[in-house]
Amino acid sequence: MANKQHLTMTSAWQSKIRSVLWFSFLSLCIIASLSILSAPVFSTGQSQIEEKYPVQTAPEKCISSSGSPLPADRSFTASQYGSSSDFPITASVSRIESNASLFRINYSISPSYDGNLQLKPLKGAAPVENHGFVKGSFGSGYIWNKSTRTPSLVFELVSFEDGLEYPRGENWMIGPSLQHTGNVTLQMNPNGSIGPDFMYIGDYSTEIKKVGCQKLLLVVPDPLKPELSVSKSRIVNTVAESSRRLNVGAARNVVRMYAVEGSLGQYGNNEPSGYTTTSGNFLATASQGFDRADNVWIHEYVHTRQDYIAISGSQWTVEGTATYLTARLAVEQGLATPRQYDSVLARSEVLPNGTSLNENHQRTKYAYFWGASTLSSLEHELDESNATIEDLLRFMNRQATVQQPMLDDWSKERTNKNYSLHTVVFSGKSPEPRYLLGPSWLPPEARIVIPLFATLPLRIFSLALLIISLYRLNEGYVGISLEDIQD
Numbered sequence: 147m148a149n150k151q152h153l154t155m156t157s158a159w160q161s162k163i164r165s166v167l168w169f170s171f172l173s174l175c176i177i178a179s180l181s182i183l184s185a186p187v188f189s190t191g192q193s194q195i196e197e198k199y200p201v202q203t204a205p206e207k208c209i210s211s212s213g214s215p216l217p218a219d220r221s222f223t224a225s226q227y228g229s230s231s232d233f234p235i236t237a238s239v240s241r242i243e244s245n246a247s248l249f250r251i252n253y254s255i256s257p258s259y260d261g262n263l264q265l266k267p268l269k270g271a272a273p274v275e276n277h278g279f280v281k282g283s284f285g286s287g288y289i290w291n292k293s294t295r296t297p298s299l300v301f302e303l304v305s306f307e308d309g310l311e312y313p314r315g316e317n318w319m320i321g322p323s324l325q326h327t328g329n330v331t332l333q334m335n336p337n338g339s340i341g342p343d344f345m346y347i348g349d350y351s352t353e354i355k356k357v358g359c360q361k362l363l364l365v366v367p368d369p370l371k372p373e374l375s376v377s378k379s380r381i382v383n384t385v386a387e388s389s390r391r392l393n394v395g396a397a398r399n400v401v402r403m404y405a406v407e408g409s410l411g412q413y414g415n416n417e418p419s420g421y422t423t424t425s426g427n428f429l430a431t432a433s434q435g436f437d438r439a440d441n442v443w444i445h446e447y448v449h450t451r452q453d454y455i456a457i458s459g460s461q462w463t464v465e466g467t468a469t470y471l472t473a474r475l476a477v478e479q480g481l482a483t484p485r486q487y488d489s490v491l492a493r494s495e496v497l498p499n500g501t502s503l504n505e506n507h508q509r510t511k512y513a514y515f516w517g518a519s520t521l522s523s524l525e526h527e528l529d530e531s532n533a534t535i536e537d538l539l540r541f542m543n544r545q546a547t548v549q550q551p552m553l554d555d556w557s558k559e560r561t562n563k564n565y566s567l568h569t570v571v572f573s574g575k576s577p578e579p580r581y582l583l584g585p586s587w588l589p590p591e592a593r594i595v596i597p598l599f600a601t602l603p604l605r606i607f608s609l610a611l612l613i614i615s616l617y618r619l620n621e622g623y624v625g626i627s628l629e630d631i632q633d
């Protein structure tokens with residue numbers, strides 16, 4: 147009997163331990179499923195930064211894209227331009243199909259014209275064929291020598307800035323804008339468009355949006371391979387909304403935005419996904435994902451609103467403000483969750499210490515990530531004085547040149563004594579980012595993974611796991627009777 151009693155006890159205990167283990171396992175499944183299912187809930191909370199940037203009115207004061215000899219709102223195409231008889235010189239621009247990086251300019255000069263013709267130097271284009279021009283001294287370009295009424299030039303596109311290259315596809319290419327002295331009718335063959343900075347040869351489609359005094363003009367190769375990650379209207383609407391929200395001055399009257407395929411070359415260790423000129427026109431890679439805290443269209447647009455020259459240790463602010471304000475604008479517009487915003491800031495923690503932010507060249511990873519991280523903590527410190535990083539950018543735009551000591555002074559007046567921008571910038575250590583949600587207890591690599599919790603397949607899987615767990619838990623509960631425990 148005693149033996150049987152012992153056996154009954156043992157099996158009862160074993161059954162109890164099994165039940166407890168089973169119960170713990172199912173509870174874990176439920177907790178994991180619930181946390182994945184509720185990840186989007188944790189990831190909302192836009193109100194946290196919404197009040198920082200109330201929706202601004204559209205830009206009311208625009209500056210013209212300065213320095214451009216062509217009015218920024220003029221675009222010549224073969225089909226659009228009809229009054230060429232007014233001008234004595236016609237320049238027909240075409241791509242040389244056999245070599246993707248070559249283009250030709252054929253001039254036709256009327257017999258009655260005895261004036262001069264000069265093509266200004268082209269950034270990033272080397273002449274490979276020349277009929278009827280002499281090269282001017284001191285980089286003054288190409289001067290017509292009057293030996294023929296049909297002179298021509300062929301150029302090859304080369305790197306235009308430290309490894310950056312003009313993009314091109316099968317049926318289109320982008321090169322430097324052509325600028326002449328005198329009145330020249332430009333014809334793009336078979337089609338194309340000329341802006342103040344870039345010349346586009348090939349078929350294209352456009353999307354135009356007016357926002358206040360600003361005109362946003364998107365040029366997209368037609369057809370484009372790979373496809374744009376989003377529609378043209380979504381791109382211009384997003385940029386327009388960013389334009390409204392950025393009350394920092396320096397809005398250009400026309401912003402030309404070119405969607406391009408492939409890479410823009412190599413800039414140091416970086417493979418840039420966009421490039422903005424000093425007169426506020428930009429190239430952006432079309433295949434780049436759109437719903438991101440580092441959205442390339444917003445990033446390049448923020449650059450168009452910068453109108454200062456950074457010197458003496460302040461160079462980091464160019465990419466720093468672009469990266470930081472892009473992350474904010476992306477969250478405010480619902481393109482990114484606060485967790486994705488945090489993951490952009492978290493990148494600053496993976497860069498090795500030992501470099502001071504002020505020593506950095508404008509486009510190093512430090513400028514992007516340490517710069518953004520520094521600005522996130524500065525913005526927090528500015529809370530008391532009600533100032534923002536937007537105010538800082540507006541301040542910089544009002545200066546011709548910006549130096550680090552000016553930024554130190556500006557922030558000293560607006561933060562309490564315990565904070566020093568100077569110390570953060572000169573410390574040579576990773577700046578402490580100011581996260582929206584954290585979680586700062588996770589390593590940066592793990593934080594980057596968090597947005598995956600919000601993906602649909604993982605959430606459906608979790609829901610299934612949750613239902614199975616609840617069902618099994620219910621079965622398990624019925625299986626343990628009160629009698630078993632009393633034995």
Ligand SMILES: [Zn+2]
Binds near residue numbers: 445449468
């Ligand atoms: Zn940039």
